[in-house]
Amino acid sequence: MRLAFTIRRYHPELDAAPHDETYRLDITRGMTVLDALIxxxxxxxxxxxxxxxxxxxxxxxxAMTINGAEKLACRTSVRKEWERHGGINIEPLRHLPVxxxxxxxxxxxxxxxxxxxxxxxxxxLPPTGPLSLPAGxxxxxxxxxxxxxxxxxxxxxxxxxxxxxxxPAALAKAYRFVADPREDSTARTARLGALxxxxxxxxxxxxxxxxxxxxxxxxxxxxxxxxxxxxxxxxMTDTGGxxxxxxxxxxxxxxxxxxxxxxxxKVVGPSLRRLLHVLPxxxxxxxxxxxxxxxxxxxxxxQHVRALLERARR
Amino acid sequence: xxxxxxxxxxxxxxxxxxxxxQSTKAIIGRLGIEVIELTASSCCGAGVVAEADxxxxxxLSARTFAQAERLGLDVMTIxxxxxxxxxxxxxxxxxDPALLQRVNRLLEPEDLTYHGxxxxxxxxxxxxxxxxxxxxxxxxxxxxxxxxxxxFYGCYILRPSWDLGFxxxxxxxxxxxxxRAVGAEPVDYGGKIKxxxxxxxxxxxxxxxxxxxxxxxxxxxxxxxxxxTPCPLCHMSLDIYQERASRxxxxxxxxxxxxxxxxxxxxxxxxxKDLGVERHLVxxxxxxxxxxxxxxxxx
Numbered sequence: 237m238r239l240a241f242t243i244r245r246y247h248p249e250l251d252a253a254p255h256d257e258t259y260r261l262d263i264t265r266g267m268t269v270l271d272a273l274i275x276x277x278x279x280x281x282x283x284x285x286x287x288x289x290x291x292x293x294x295x296x297x298x299a300m301t302i303n304g305a306e307k308l309a310c311r312t313s314v315r316k317e318w319e320r321h322g323g324i325n326i327e328p329l330r331h332l333p334v335x336x337x338x339x340x341x342x343x344x345x346x347x348x349x350x351x352x353x354x355x356x357x358x359x360x361l362p363p364t365g366p367l368s369l370p371a372g373x374x375x376x377x378x379x380x381x382x383x384x385x386x387x388x389x390x391x392x393x394x395x396x397x398x399x400x401x402x403x404p405a406a407l408a409k410a411y412r413f414v415a416d417p418r419e420d421s422t423a424r425t426a427r428l429g430a431l432x433x434x435x436x437x438x439x440x441x442x443x444x445x446x447x448x449x450x451x452x453x454x455x456x457x458x459x460x461x462x463x464x465x466x467x468x469x470x471x472m473t474d475t476g477g478x479x480x481x482x483x484x485x486x487x488x489x490x491x492x493x494x495x496x497x498x499x500x501x502k503v504v505g506p507s508l509r510r511l512l513h514v515l516p517x518x519x520x521x522x523x524x525x526x527x528x529x530x531x532x533x534x535x536x537x538x539q540h541v542r543a544l545l546e547r548a549r550r
Numbered sequence: 551x552x553x554x555x556x557x558x559x560x561x562x563x564x565x566x567x568x569x570x571x572q573s574t575k576a577i578i579g580r581l582g583i584e585v586i587e588l589t590a591s592s593c594c595g596a597g598v599v600a601e602a603d604x605x606x607x608x609x610l611s612a613r614t615f616a617q618a619e620r621l622g623l624d625v626m627t628i629x630x631x632x633x634x635x636x637x638x639x640x641x642x643x644x645x646d647p648a649l650l651q652r653v654n655r656l657l658e659p660e661d662l663t664y665h666g667x668x669x670x671x672x673x674x675x676x677x678x679x680x681x682x683x684x685x686x687x688x689x690x691x692x693x694x695x696x697x698x699x700x701x702f703y704g705c706y707i708l709r710p711s712w713d714l715g716f717x718x719x720x721x722x723x724x725x726x727x728x729x730r731a732v733g734a735e736p737v738d739y740g741g742k743i744k745x746x747x748x749x750x751x752x753x754x755x756x757x758x759x760x761x762x763x764x765x766x767x768x769x770x771x772x773x774x775x776x777x778x779t780p781c782p783l784c785h786m787s788l789d790i791y792q793e794r795a796s797r798x799x800x801x802x803x804x805x806x807x808x809x810x811x812x813x814x815x816x817x818x819x820x821x822x823k824d825l826g827v828e829r830h831l832v833x834x835x836x837x838x839x840x841x842x843x844x845x846x847x848x849x
Contacts, residue, residue, distance in 0.1 A: 304740070305720045321721060393745040397760035439754055441761070442597055443745035444634075444709035448719055464601050476753025484598040488610070492592040494561035503752040514752070517790060521566065524829045526790070528565040536590035540660040541610070545599075547656050548606030 238262050239318060241272060243284065244327040246334050254334065257281075263314050269326065270298055270309035273338075286338035293451055296385035300338050301327040306387035306449040329390035331399060344399065345386050348406035352431075356416055357423035370417060379412045379459050381452045388446035388456050400435045404446035404456030407437055411459035414466050428467045437463045438477030479505050489542045492535030497527050553680050555626035555671070556618035557585035558636075561593050562782035563628055566790075569826025570782045573811040574628050574673065576824050580689050581681045581814075585626060588617050594635045596783075597706075597749070608649070609656040611639035615670075616662040624669040626676060628811070630781030633672040634706025638713040640670055672707060674780045674810055675716050678724045683731045691819030692844050693733025697776060697837065699813065700737040700769035700805075701725035702788065704781035705745050719743065725778065728810070732817035737772040741765030746787035755794070762787045763799035770805050776837050777807045785809055792832050806834040816841050 238260055246254035259276045270288055277284045288298040291310045298309040303321040306329060317324050332340040361367060388404040395401050402410075413419055414427055431437045437460055446456040468478050483502025487495050500518065504510040521527045535541070563571035578585060591614045593599070595607035614636070618625045627633045643650045644666045654663050677686060703722055711719040722743060726736040744765055747758025766788060769777055779785050788795075788807045796803045807830065808816075815825040816838070827834040 303720065320718065393747075393761055394757055396744075397764065398757050439750065439757060441705075441745050441747055441749045441758070443705040445705075445745075448709045448711060461601050465604075468602055477750070480753055481598055481601045484596070485602050485606075488593045488595070488599060493564060494593050494596070496562075496566040500752055513755075517794075520831055521790060524831060525568065526566045526829055535592060537660060538592075541592045541613070543659060544609045544613070544656040545603065545606045548603055548609055 239314065239324060241276065241324045241326060243273075243276075243338070245284075245337050246328075247283075247336055248334070267314045268310055269300075269302055269307075269312045269314055269317065269324070272314055272324075273309060273326070284338075285336040294383065296383035299329055299385035299387045299390070299451075301330055301390070306330075306391045308385060308387070308451045311451060329386055331390060331396050332386065340386075342386060345384075345389055345403075345405065348402050349384070349409055351402065352406050352410040352413075353427070354409050354413065356413060356418050357427075358418050358420050359423075360420060361418060367418065375415055376412050377415075377455070377459065377462070378452075379408045379415075379454055379456075382408060382454045382456075383452055385451065387449045387451060388454075391445040391449045393443045393445055394439050394441055398435070398439070401439050402431070402435050404440075404460065407431070407440070407463060408454055408456035408459035410437075411463045411466075414463060425470055428463070428470055428472060431463065432467065432472055432475050437467065438475055474505075476503055476505070479503050485545065489545050490534065490538075491532070492538040492541045495528055495530060495532065497530040552584050553582055553676065554584045554586075554623055555676070556621050556623040557587045558591055558594075558614055558618075558625050558627050558632060558670075559587065560627065560629040560632040560782070561596075562786070567782040567785055567809070567829075569812065569829045570628060570785070570809045573809055573815050573820075573825040576820050577811050577815045577818060578673075580818055581677065581685065583626070583676065583681065586621055586623065588614060588625075591617060594632045594639075596631055597635055600635075605653060605656070607635075608639050608642065609653050611636050612643055612650075612653045612664045613657055613660070613662060615640065615643070615668045616657060616664040619665060619668050620662075624671060626671055626673060628673050628780075629783070630672065630704040630707035630779070631783050633670065633780075634709075634714065636670045637715075638710070640668070641713050672716075672780060674707070674724055674728065677814070678727055683727055686728070686731045686814070690732055690817045692817055692841055694813075694817050694841060695733045695844065696840065697734040698737050698773045699729045699734045699808075700739060700772065700774035700777045701729060701742050702746070702765065702769070702777050702779040702784055702807075703743055704779060704784040707780055708743055725780065725810075728814070729778065732813060734813075734817075737769055737774045739765075739768045739772045741768040746781075746784040748783045748787035751787055751791060755791075756798070758787065759791060759795045759798040762791060763795035763801075763803070766792065766795060766803045766805055767799050767801050770801070770803055774805060775840075776813075776834075777805055778810055778813045779807060780810045782809065789830050789832050804832065806830065806832050806837050808834070808837075819845075 600607035747761035
């Protein structure tokens with residue numbers, strides 16, 4: 237079967253803007269998108285630029301946007317893409333600067349991984365000798381399977397609008413060290429503390445894109461949620477994000493359902509400035525009958541909901 | 551044939567988006583859907599309770615499932631977020647007997663047990679797969695022929711796809727099918743599967759507005775007259791915060807956002823006020839007027 241491959245091309249020194257080019261190729265049984273790119277480069281256009289190395293979903297080099305979603309070219313079947321989308325459209329990873337064609341500049345990605353200090357900080361451990369993990373003690377929840385391909389960052393909907401966001405890969409990596417039993421507790425607290433501000437753990441909307449696209453089932457968003465839980469458990473509750481979680485849980489325990497009249501007050505916390513910011517919308521909602529009665533009676537059986545949340549916490 | 555479900559209203563439809571509850575009740579009978587409302591059901595946790603307390607959050611869903619199971623009914627949700635949270639919870643509970651047992655122990659004092667025999671289905675899925683588009687088309691009295699409607703799925707009804715198991719997360723089609731069935735034209739745009747920003751809108755408004763503003767603008771630039779969403783939390787972000795999003799993306803967006811059952815209701819000839827559209831912050835009048843003008847036209 238002969239298929240058309242539409243590939244986003246861009247040579248920054250020669251092209252005013254990125255453009256698409258279409259190549260036709262006879263596909264073979266079991267062909268991956270990477271196989272196809274290599275054939276196109278060898279047989280039709282030697283200038284086509286893309287990164288690859290291991291061809292086995294280990295090195296993380298060949299992540300790109302294939303039919304609108306972030307995938308490793310080496311483990312994406314041409315036939316399945318064709319059946320699913322009716323075409324093959326290949327673009328570079330999104331929201332990262334394009335160096336040439338499908339190769340993007342990964343410096344911001346690596347910079348963020350470095351920024352979380354991806355090493356165990358343990359002053360109490362001897363400077364030499366074995367440092368292996370105590371058997372059965374580490375719970376990394378597969379975060380250590382990350383191959384740093386950048387798919388999650390390219391897919392991240394917060395990174396799309398705020399490229400300062402540390403992003404799913406670096407935050408998941410931070411969780412890997414928070415979960416490491418060898419790290420000193422003061423270092424762990426400092427690590428969590430450093431992620432409380434803007435661009436840190438509370439910027440994630442939980443959109444699940446990183447979980448969906450990760451080729452290694454790392455589930456970065458779940459690692460971010462674990463970071464948040466660790467921060468709350470460590471007493472770091474003075475952020476809008478933490479107030480949201482703790483306040484939400486309190487309202488469910490009190491009423492059984494969320495009370496949207498009270499929720500904003502929980503998140504705003506003790507700040508007149510923040511209160512004045514949410515108030516105008518609250519008034520407009522009130523006039524439209526969108527603010528539930530804050531004194532609304534709780535749901536039937538709320539005492540059971542409250543009790544089960546209490547017991548689950550113990 | 552009657553389709554019967556345990557209706558799980560969720561918080562928003564009983565709180566800040568009462569028009570979702572109202573419009574759901576106004577249309578389901580006509581589609582042959584019968585419901586018993588789970589009046590003693592709690593919040594699903596919305597993924598927020600789980601951030602503090604994962605097993606407590608699972609127990610909230612298990613409690614709802616046990617209530618539906620006792621009625622011998624599957625759960626019908628009308629909120630994309632509830633659907634996502636409860637689909638994930640259900641998969642976890644069904645797939646891990648030890649976890650199910652631990653969670654059931656939390657439900658014991660209320661004399662509730664979940665046995666794992668309930669399915670959770672969003673109204674959108676029920677309309678597409680169980681009611682069927684043919685039946686929906688039969689109920690359409692005013693085709694929304696000259697309207698271009700932008701679908702906005704929201705995150706949790708699509709991802710993680712292995713928990714939801716309905717639409718293709720890269721290329722969903724259920725909302726488009728429903729939009730076509732009511733005679734309107736779906737707008738295709740990249741933002742339809744992206745995030746509305748709602749989960750962080752109270753604490754990180756700038757980021758959330760950039761997200762929902764970009765999606766609204768993309769839909770508008772694609773020619774949309776209105777947007778439709780199966781998630782009331784998306785609705786709050788897209789409707790209540792739209793004026794602020796307009797300022798953020800420096801565009802007068804003014805794009806009415808409909809809840810799924812409101813769109814169905816308008817096409818089924820239900821009066822706009824019985825669908826609660828007057829509660830929206832972005833006026834829907836223009837759309838309603840255009841639909842009313844078609845009322846006398848033959849289909």
